[in-house]
Amino acid sequence: MGQATKMRILILSGNNISGPIPTSISNMLELMLLDLSSNRFSGNKFPMFNPNSLLLYADLSSNKLSGQVPTTFSLGIKVLLLSQNEFSHVLPQNLSNLNQLEYLDLHSNNIGGEIPNFLSQMSSLQILNLRNNSSQGSIPIHLSSLSTLQILDFSSNNLSEIIPHTLESLSRMINHHDVSSSISSNVTSQIIVIPENWFLIHTISIAKQTDLLLHDLEVFWKKLNRGLPNKNLKLYTFLDLSNNQFSGEIPNSSGGLKNLKSLNLSQNKLSGRIPLSFGGLQSLESIDISHNNLFGESPYTLANLFELSYLDLSNNKLEGRIPSGPQMDRMNDPNSYANNNGLCGMQIKVSCEKVPSHPKLKEERTKKRSWETWFSWNMA
Structure with missing residues (x-):
């Protein structure tokens, strides 16, 4: 690899390469972008990069790598994609x-333990994806100190306890900031030829911003897995805590996330009422x-969500009139309201005048009358 030490970009994605990742890659002292995704690399040993090397982007996703999440990259790395592997154990402290790091994607592994507090020290994070792992415990309250965080996906884990009210402090989800990736400004345009004694001959001409090489971010949105184009990432803020074991009430403070585009709290054990503060989620497109x-x-304030295009309230214990409004009137899919106690409204073509009283209320009234009758009879 001697003649390749000045290589800036190495892309070997989708070539069915197996075996361990060659440690000699770390000898490429000027390497800025490394893409080994969608191969069959395996093992738990990884190249030990010089902490001061130039590496900004590493994509090792969709392989068969195992062991603990590797941290042997340059200290200046911006993008680390390790999803769809076989990583396990807890997240290492030296991460x-x-x-x-601006973009950390670890989804679809077997990472366990609690979500560590030290993630709150990674102050540049814009995207944190731990979807579909085995994490347990609660969400660290200090995670709200990540002022640049715009996409947070902890769905499909074993997280429990309550949703911390401190999430209201995620300022990137409150106000819009035009945060552009610094990767494109650090990798210059050039032509690179990978030598014949490497895995393949690959000529790459980088004439545009290198962030075009980023894969689309896969998000579970509106009941489907969708690829969110990289060029649109900075336009969206997502909070996905679905398919866990969260209990208690939805924090009223969550209504302060005014820049949030998508909120998914489905498939948990949440109770209580939908907060009135949801009406403050002015940018919300999907809930x-x-x-x-x-x-x-359902709170009448939902009528204030003028950007709303998807709503699912099904399989709860909601009752009463579905709020009406410019966008709420378009939320007329009956499946979005199915399996509740007694919802009514024009969206589901059920007149609120014809909805019977709640069965439990009827039962309570009947018991009350019976008790009053018995009491009167005995007092006579």
């Missing part, structure tokens, strides 16, 4: 040394709080 134990009426 926090990579404090310039899914289905498959919980929420009760009471």
Whole structure:
């Protein structure tokens, strides 16, 4: 690899290469972009990069790599994609040394333990994806100190306890900031030829910003896995805590996330009422709080969500009139309201005048009358 030490970009994605990752890659002292995704690399040993090397982007996703999440990258790395592998154990403490990371994707592994507090020290994070792992415990309250975080996906884990009210402090989800990736400004345009004694001959001409090489971010949005184009990442803010074991009420403070585009709290054990503060989610396009134990009426403030295009309130214990408004009137898919106690409204073509009283209320009234009759009879 001697003649390749000045290589800036190495892309070997999708070539069915197997075996361990060659440690000699770390000898490429000027390497800035490394893409080994969608191969069959395996093992738990990884190249040991010089902490001061130039590496900014590493994509090892969709392989068969195992062991603990590797942290042997340059301290200046911006993008680290390790999803769809076989990583396990807890997240290592020295991951926090990579404090310039903007994009950390670890989804679809077997990472366990609690979500560590040290993630809150990674102050440059814009995207944190731990979807579909085995993490347990609660969400660290200090995670809200990540002022640049715009996409947070902890869905499909074993997280429990309550959703911390401190999430209201995620300032990137409150106000819009035009945060552009610094990767494109650090990798210059050039032509690179990978030598014949390497895995393949590959000529790459980089004439545009290198962030075009980023894969689309896969998000579970509106009941489907969708690829969110990289060029649009900075336009979206997502919070996905679905398919966990969260209990308690939805924090009223969550209504302060005014820049949030998608909120998914479905398939948990949440109870209580839908907060009135949801009406403050001015930018919200998608909300899914289905498959919980929420009760009471849907708050009238949902009519204030003028950007809303998807709503799922199904499989709860909601009752009463579905709010009406410019966008709410278009949320007329009956499946979005199915399996509740007694919802009514024009969206589901059920007149609120014809909705019978709640069965439990009827039962309580009947018991009350019976008790009053018995009491009167005995007092006579």
